[in-house]
Amino acid sequence: MKNKDKEILYQHIRGHECVMGSSRLTILALNTLIKSIRGLKCQPGDFRSLYMDIAGALKNAEPEITPLTHLLKEFETEMEGYFDGNDLKEIKGNAQRLLEKKIKKINADIEKVIIHGGKFIKDGDLIIVHTASSDIIRMLVKAKTVSGKNFKALLLKQDFVKTRMLIDALSEASIPTTIVPEYSLSHYIDDATKLFIGASSITKDKKIVCAPGTSNIAALCHLKQIPIYLFAISLKLSNHAADEQKIHIETEKRRENHCVYVLTAPSHDTLDFDLATRLITEKGDFSQTEASAAYFQNP
Amino acid sequence: MEHALLPVCIFLAVYIALSFEILNKAVAAVLGVMTLLVFRVIDMKTAVTFIDFETIMLLMGMMIIVAVLKKAEVFTILSVKIAELTRGEPLKILLLFSVVTAVLSAFLDNVTTVLIIIPVIIELTAGMGLNPKVFILSQIVISNIGGAATLIGDPPNIIIGSKAGITFNQFIVHLIIPVTISFFLVLFYIWVRNRSLFKPIRDNLATLFSARLLFEKIRHDFLNTLIRPRFLKTSIAFLGMVIMLFFTQTITHISPGEAAVLVAMLLLAATRVKIEPMLEEVEWSTLLFFAGLFILVGTLEHVGVIEWVAKNVFMRVGDNPYVATLTILWVSAIISGFLDNIPFTLAMIPIVQMMIESTGLSGNILWWALSLGACFGGNFTMIGASANIVGIGMAKKYNQHITFLEFMKFSAVATLLSLIVASIYLSLYLWIIL
Numbered sequence: 001m002k003n004k005d006k007e008i009l010y011q012h013i014r015g016h017e018c019v020m021g022s023s024r025l026t027i028l029a030l031n032t033l034i035k036s037i038r039g040l041k042c043q044p045g046d047f048r049s050l051y052m053d054i055a056g057a058l059k060n061a062e063p064e065i066t067p068l069t070h071l072l073k074e075f076e077t078e079m080e081g082y083f084d085g086n087d088l089k090e091i092k093g094n095a096q097r098l099l100e101k102k103i104k105k106i107n108a109d110i111e112k113v114i115i116h117g118g119k120f121i122k123d124g125d126l127i128i129v130h131t132a133s134s135d136i137i138r139m140l141v142k143a144k145t146v147s148g149k150n151f152k153a154l155l156l157k158q159d160f161v162k163t164r165m166l167i168d169a170l171s172e173a174s175i176p177t178t179i180v181p182e183y184s185l186s187h188y189i190d191d192a193t194k195l196f197i198g199a200s201s202i203t204k205d206k207k208i209v210c211a212p213g214t215s216n217i218a219a220l221c222h223l224k225q226i227p228i229y230l231f232a233i234s235l236k237l238s239n240h241a242a243d244e245q246k247i248h249i250e251t252e253k254r255r256e257n258h259c260v261y262v263l264t265a266p267s268h269d270t271l272d273f274d275l276a277t278r279l280i281t282e283k284g285d286f287s288q289t290e291a292s293a294a295y296f297q298n299p
Numbered sequence: 300m301e302h303a304l305l306p307v308c309i310f311l312a313v314y315i316a317l318s319f320e321i322l323n324k325a326v327a328a329v330l331g332v333m334t335l336l337v338f339r340v341i342d343m344k345t346a347v348t349f350i351d352f353e354t355i356m357l358l359m360g361m362m363i364i365v366a367v368l369k370k371a372e373v374f375t376i377l378s379v380k381i382a383e384l385t386r387g388e389p390l391k392i393l394l395l396f397s398v399v400t401a402v403l404s405a406f407l408d409n410v411t412t413v414l415i416i417i418p419v420i421i422e423l424t425a426g427m428g429l430n431p432k433v434f435i436l437s438q439i440v441i442s443n444i445g446g447a448a449t450l451i452g453d454p455p456n457i458i459i460g461s462k463a464g465i466t467f468n469q470f471i472v473h474l475i476i477p478v479t480i481s482f483f484l485v486l487f488y489i490w491v492r493n494r495s496l497f498k499p500i501r502d503n504l505a506t507l508f509s510a511r512l513l514f515e516k517i518r519h520d521f522l523n524t525l526i527r528p529r530f531l532k533t534s535i536a537f538l539g540m541v542i543m544l545f546f547t548q549t550i551t552h553i554s555p556g557e558a559a560v561l562v563a564m565l566l567l568a569a570t571r572v573k574i575e576p577m578l579e580e581v582e583w584s585t586l587l588f589f590a591g592l593f594i595l596v597g598t599l600e601h602v603g604v605i606e607w608v609a610k611n612v613f614m615r616v617g618d619n620p621y622v623a624t625l626t627i628l629w630v631s632a633i634i635s636g637f638l639d640n641i642p643f644t645l646a647m648i649p650i651v652q653m654m655i656e657s658t659g660l661s662g663n664i665l666w667w668a669l670s671l672g673a674c675f676g677g678n679f680t681m682i683g684a685s686a687n688i689v690g691i692g693m694a695k696k697y698n699q700h701i702t703f704l705e706f707m708k709f710s711a712v713a714t715l716l717s718l719i720v721a722s723i724y725l726s727l728y729l730w731i732i733l
Contacts, residue, residue, distance in 0.1 A: 001505045005428045009505075012426065012512045019519070028515060036507035039386070050504040057505065 001057045010062045014248060014267055017065065018211075019161055021133040022200040023110055023233060026067040029058065030103050034096050047091050048083045062246040063209065063268055066201035067235035071102040109233040112282035114139045117196075117231050118147060120280070125151035125193045128185070128221070129166060130158075131211045133198030136231055137166060140196075141173040153177045154188055158213060182213050185220060195221045197276075199232045206273040206296055207242035215269040222275050230276040234283065237295060242270050302340065303602045309334050310595050310642075317588075318638040318682065325584040328591025341598050349597025350590050353461040353556040358408075359586060360559025361451060364541060365411050366580030367566050371534040372526050378419040379521045387510025389429055390497040393437060393489065396420055400438045401445030401482055405452045406542060409442045409686035416442075417693045426513040427506065431699050433493050436709045439690040440485060440678050444717060446686075447674035448478040450555060451545065454589075454685075455635075455644040455673035460555065462648045463666050467545040467555055473667055477724040481675065481717035488716055492709075530570055537566040589641070596645040609650040620660050620733065624668045624725050627651065631672025632718050636679025644673050662732045664725060671721040678714040681706040 001009075017025045033054070042050060055076065059069045075098050082094040113135060121127070121143040129136065143149045153170055155177050157163045163179070170177045180188060195217065200209045208214075208230065221228055238245070248267040253260070279291040286294060313331040316322040322330070335341050368374065381399055385391040396416060403412040416438050424431040446453035450460040450470040460470060490497055500506040544551060544558035553561070567574060599605050616626045627647075634643050651665045658665075677684030681691055681703050691701050 002428075005505065005509065008426060008428050009509050009512070012509065012516055015516055016512070016519075029512070032508055032511045032515065035511055036504055039501055039507055040504050041501045042504075054505040054508050 001053050006057050009057055010248070013061050013065065014063075017063075017200065018267075019165065021131065021135065021198055022065050022067055022236065023106065024134045025065060026071065026106055026235075027103055029065070029068050030071065030099050030106075034099050037092050037095050037099075040092070042088065044086055044088045044091055045084075047088065051083075051095075060246070062248045064201060064238060064240065064245050066238045067106060067233065069238075070235050071106065075099060075102055106233065106235060109235065109282040110135050113231055113233055113280055114142060116282070116285050117229070117280045118143050119285070120194070120229055120278070121147075121149050121151055122193075123150045125149075126154055126191050127151060128154045128156065128192050128195040128217065128226075129170075130156045130182075130195070130214060130217055131198045133231070136196050136198055137169045139231070140175060141169060144173045144175050151175070154185075154192055155179045156182045156185060156213075156217065158182060158211075182217070185217060189220060189224050189226065192221070192224075192226055195226055195228045197228060197230055199230060199236055200268055201236050201238040201245065202232060202273060202295070203238050203240060203242045203245060203270075204296070205241040206292070208271040208273055208276065209238075209242065209245050209247070209268050210271055212266065212269050215271045218271055218275050227277040228275055229278050229280060230273075231280045234281050245270075303599075303604050303607075305338060306335060306340055306595075306598045306602055307604055310599055310646075313592075313595060314638065314642055317642070320682075320688075323584065324639075325587040325591065328588045328595065332591045332594045335594070335598055341594075341601065345601070346594045346597070349601075350593045351458070351461050353554055354457050354593075355586055355589055356556030356560045357451060357457055357461070358454075358589065359581060360541075360556065360561070360563040361408065362581040363563035363577060364538060364559065364566060365407055366577045367563075367570060367572060368534050368538060369580070370572060370577070371531045371570075372524055373531065373534060373538075374415045375521065375524055376526070376531075378415065379517055382419060382423055382517055383514060385423075387427055387500055387507070387514070389424075389427075389500070390490070392420070392423060392429075393434065393497065394486070396434070396438060397441045397482070397486055400441045401448075401478075404442040404445035404686075405448040408451075409446045409453060409684065410689045412442045412445075413439060413686045413690040414693060417690055418697065421694065421697045421699060422517070423513070425697070425699075426516075427500075427510050430496060431694070431697075432701060432705070433489070433496055433709075435690065435694045435699060435701065436706065437486075437489050439687055440710055440713050441482065442686045442690075443674060443678045443684050444478060444481050444485060447671060448474050449545075451559075453674045453677075454641050456670050457555075458641070458644050458648065459666050459670050463652075463663070465663060465666060466548045468549065469663065470670075473663070473728075474670065477671060477717075477721050480724070481720045484716050484720060485713045488713055492712075530572075533570050534566065537562055537569065540565075592642050592645055596642065596648075599646065600649050605646065605649040606653065608646075609653040613650055613654055614657060618658060620658060620664075620729055621726060623654060623658055623660070624664055624729060625722055627654075627665055627668040628672040628721055628725060629718065631669050632676030632679070632714070635673045635676030636683045636714065638682075640673040640677050640684060644669065647673075662728070664728055664732070667728070668721075668725055671725070672718075675714060675717040675721060678710045678717070679707070680710070 016028060055072050059072055078098050079095060082091055085091045117139045153175050155166055157179055197210060197214055202208055218228055250265045250267060252263050254263050274288060277288060279286045309331045313327045316327040317324045336343060381395050385395050400412055400416050417435055420434045420438060421431045424434045448471060450456050450467045456470060459465060500510060541558055541562040544553055545555055567577065616622050647669055651669055655665055681687050694701055
């Protein structure tokens with residue numbers, strides 16, 4: 001794959017990740033891969049190299065999509081015996097079956113995180129919601145509509161597309177919501193009881209790669225001793241350190257009121273894992289100490 | 300002819316000012332009119348009689364209808380559906396978008412078509428790593444070709460239809476053949492010229508993946524668009540109504556201008572949209588430009604300049620109908636390629652009328668020659684038609700810079716091909732009717 005094509009691909013990936021989070025993006029990417037394989041016309045002998053071309057680009061995405069990288073590696077191991085078959089239809093069929101298995105796996109993990117996380121929503125809570133993670137949204141909606149919890153949400157406004165998704169979902173579930181700009185959180189922080197955040201990945205050097213703006217909010221919550229709940233499937237644990245996550249730095253020339261400047265905006269924040277009070281994964285919920293012991297000392 | 304010098308100078312000054320975009324079109328035309336009035340070349344009462352209100356009404360009515368259709372997201376839905384149908388195959392993108400552009404151009408104005416199609420085709424092709432320039436240029440050229448097919452497709456046709464009393468159906472029946480042949484021939488030329496760009500992507504998994512991921516993004520953006528089904532259906536029904544009225548003009552005796560304004564008002568009443576934003580979408584400066592030009596050309600006719608040009612330039616080509624027809628076609632094409640085709644068409648109307656009278660040619664053949672020449676000729680250079688200028692400007696907004704020479708390199712052969720088709724068609728037409 002040419003560098004120019006990779007750049008375009010990563011642009012699409014960032015666009016999706018920004019509005020749906022890395023778990024949903026992984027599912028979307030796997031589904032897209034299945035559809036692309038279905039439409040592929042090539043010699044059976046070329047399948048492996050064509051797959052490796054796109055898989056190589058996806059595993060080196062900017063930023064890294066950790067769950068996708070893990071699942072593609074698993075897929076490649078399982079596919080090894082089928083890659084070099086003589087019948088393209090059979091190769092494609094096997095690839096599709098194994099990829100569907102990966103989708104089932106990540107979906108099941110997400111469902112478990114939602115179930116475990118739901119336990120932390122209590123009556124009377126005022127929960128700060130920042131990320132557009134569809135898993136957190138689903139958890140809040142389920143807590144209200146299925147478990148009948150009476151809580152409120154403090155929604156921090158980001159760019160319109162993300163905020164609109166959150167507004168639509170929360171209002172549809174009749175969750176009382178106050179929407180404030182990200183920078184006005186300090187006015188409401190004393191009433192807040194919890195901060196819910198998601199992650200793109202959790203690095204081996206104990207950093208959380210998350211949506212831009214999360215660091216400031218988490219720092220303020222930490223200062224005010226508001227518990228921070230991190231929701232992430234284990235597939236988000238990366239084998240790489242934070243500085244290997246290839247966080248994209250977008251530079252854009254802007255002109256506003258006769259002032260011309262270059263705006264530099266990183267695609268993600270990094271945050272110390274130690275700021276998270278609890279980690280909720282598909283395996284259950286862990287305190288900071290338990291999570292550190294489980295994931296970072298004996299990974 | 301003794302009072303002709305001032306109107307001729309004013310007309311030429313306005314022509315130069317608007318062809319080279321020295322002044323805003325409306326300002327140039329109205330400034331010319333005001334000079335005529337101040338120097339008492341004509342009085343205000345006479346000036347108003349030169350304005351062709353049929354053309355103004357048709358333009359205004361269609362602009363309002365298009366504004367409501369835009370609000371109803373008709374064009375967003377259309378673009379997304381077409382994008383999905385292409386499945387990312389470059390050749391399908393060219394073919395399907397070209398068909399849509401040609402059909403839209405035939406029933407809406409070319410500038411609106413280009414404004415709708417160019418952003419979608421740039422997002423699609425750039426998002427797939429293809430060179431968007433070929434696709435942008437192809438859609439601009441196709442919009443000018445498609446616009447030639449109907450009375451409402453391109454301003455020269457609106458003017459010819461109104462001034463010569465030609466109906467919507469007559470336009471379609473007589474021009475659909477050269478337009479369709481030119482459309483396919485130009486598409487074939489674009490394919491031959493850029494064959495490597497249109498290679499199928501089905502043998503490349505990475506490109507297939509990128510394309511499908513892009514479609515997911517387009518679909519996701521589309522899902523965030525607020526579609527109101529009732530508003531949408533009503534808008535489409537009224538668009539159907541106006542087209543139906545165009546087709547049945549000979550039965551209903553409702554002129555295209557009347558039909559457009561009538562349906563526009565009914566649409567506003569039925570949908571109960573806020574009127575002000577819809578009226579803001581009307582290009583009042585274009586309407587003002589047209590009104591000003593009608594007065595300028597009317598004055599030239601009034602003082603005898605047009606008659607002089609007709610007698611001393613066009614009628615010198617002789618009585619041979621083939622020579623007369625092809626002269627109008629090629630002269631119109633060459634002039635429209637470099638200068639604005641709207642004032643040119645307006646100025647040619649009385650000339651063609653005189654030529655019809657002197658040659659006794661029937662069947663509106665000279666009108667078809669003028670229409671095909673003015674519409675197809677607009678493709679020759681970047682400044683030949685409004686759609687070209689707007690399309691290039693729109694591409695620039697998306698970081699796709701197209702130079703004058705780049706445009707001409709692409710469009711010159713396409714223009715030549717379409718003019719050859721038009722020449723053969725008109726010659727055959729003459730051979731049949733004579």
